[in-house]
Amino acid sequence: MFNMAPKKTALKKSLGETTMLKRSVSTRAKKNSDVKLVDESSKRKAVSPLKQLSKRSAFGDITNDADLSKKIATNKKDSKKNVETISHVKKNLKESENGNKAVMPHKKTGRSNIPTFPPKVQMAKANTKPEKVHPSSVSKPKCDKTEVLTSVRVKSPDSTDNELYLTAVEELKKLTTKDEERKKVLLPPPGVEDFDAENMGDPVQVSEYAMDIFSYLKEREAKFAIDNYMERQTSINTAMRALLVDWLVEIQENFELNHETLYLAVKLTDIYLSKVTVSKETLQLVGAAAIFIASKYDERMAPMLEEMLYVCDGAYDKKELIRMEINILNKVGFELGIPLSYRFLRRYARCSKVTLPVLTLARYILELSLMEYTFVSESDSKLAAAALLLALKMKEISGWTKTLQYYSGYSLEEIQDLVFKLNDMLKMKPKEALSTVRNKYSHKIFFEVAKEPVLAEVNL
Structure with missing residues (x-):
């Protein structure tokens, strides 16, 4: 669907500055007018530009291990000894129940005749059998929709050591007229459609925790706030940044990456530029390393290192891309759970x-x-x-x-x-x-x- 052949196009001069970014990924091919509408969730197949390269396995090829056969033989031998030991212990326990002394096996030691548990204790354990309960006799509890919604466990501020946590249902029962603010947090106000209650049966929605999750993300926004960093940059400007983001959108489209990957890549780029002064020759390298990191974080199968170098049209080598990846991760403190x-x-x-x-x-x-x-x-x-x-x-x-x-x-x-x-x-x-x-x-x-x-x- 997309032409992945590289093309070298020099970016036009803008605002009196000459940029060094290279548009390596071709733009979207024209679509026929009779293309059928498809669902948004369906993903178009991404074709790797490097036909001769194969995708690596997640855990590598363990069959290349030279000592693999020795390890397998050792594991088999150890497992055989463990089985013999277990059977010997069972035999000793059985003899001890009859009043005989039990002997435990030991390696390369003269110790023997080590006693096991007293016979009375073992006989008591052996005679103790759990009662069998027929499944039909167990009554299934009825599930109320309101109770399911408020089944989130919350910590009670007035709880004792014996009762550290209460369910939201119990918490609501203890609320008084002075606790209206706490009640608003647990249940939506009148006139608001309770989306989480309607999707409580869907485990993918995690309706019990959705409000807390997004409240937590809003609290974390202040940690990743970005100031007006262009005032400190001497070699790049806003026009160059816009070209870089446009290039990242094209990479996301051609490699069929998630939209979250694109937004995270842009966020990582801005955070890095707010802390480090870069040259116009390095700007594209920052964007490429940022989307490479974001792909590893959010994609099931991230693009390969060679593919990222390919879309940069050979402007950088492997060591430069890896070094920039390390620099970005260090500057963001390895914090990739950024609110988007x-x-x-x-x-x-x-x-x-x-x-x-x-x-x-x-x-x-x-x-x-x-x-x-x-x-x-x-x-x-x-x-x-x-x-x-x-x-x-x-x-x-x-x-x-x-x-x-x-x-x-x-x-x-x-x-x-x-x-x-x-x-x-x-x-x-x-x-x-x-x-x-x-x-x-x-x-x-x-x-x-x-x-x-x-x-x-x-x-x-």
């Missing part, structure tokens, strides 16, 4: 039960914002909420409902300025050098959301 706006967007869209075209339009807006440096310092959770609200307004569906406000934690007043900025971004004239995202979302697979008319003004 894409994850928040999926959570908000699922809780509000929006259609797939609306979600795809919000994804398009959010992915375009990756190339805009003005959104680097914004909160990921707030940016996802603003993108979803703008998509709802463009589709003329609804506004910021109580359900969205509850699950996102943001009111309309908190995100309206960000909605206006995203709409201004959509109204900007598209640039030819930054057309990968628009071309991607102009296809029927993504419901051609890039062709959606832009709002002249957003009425909130």
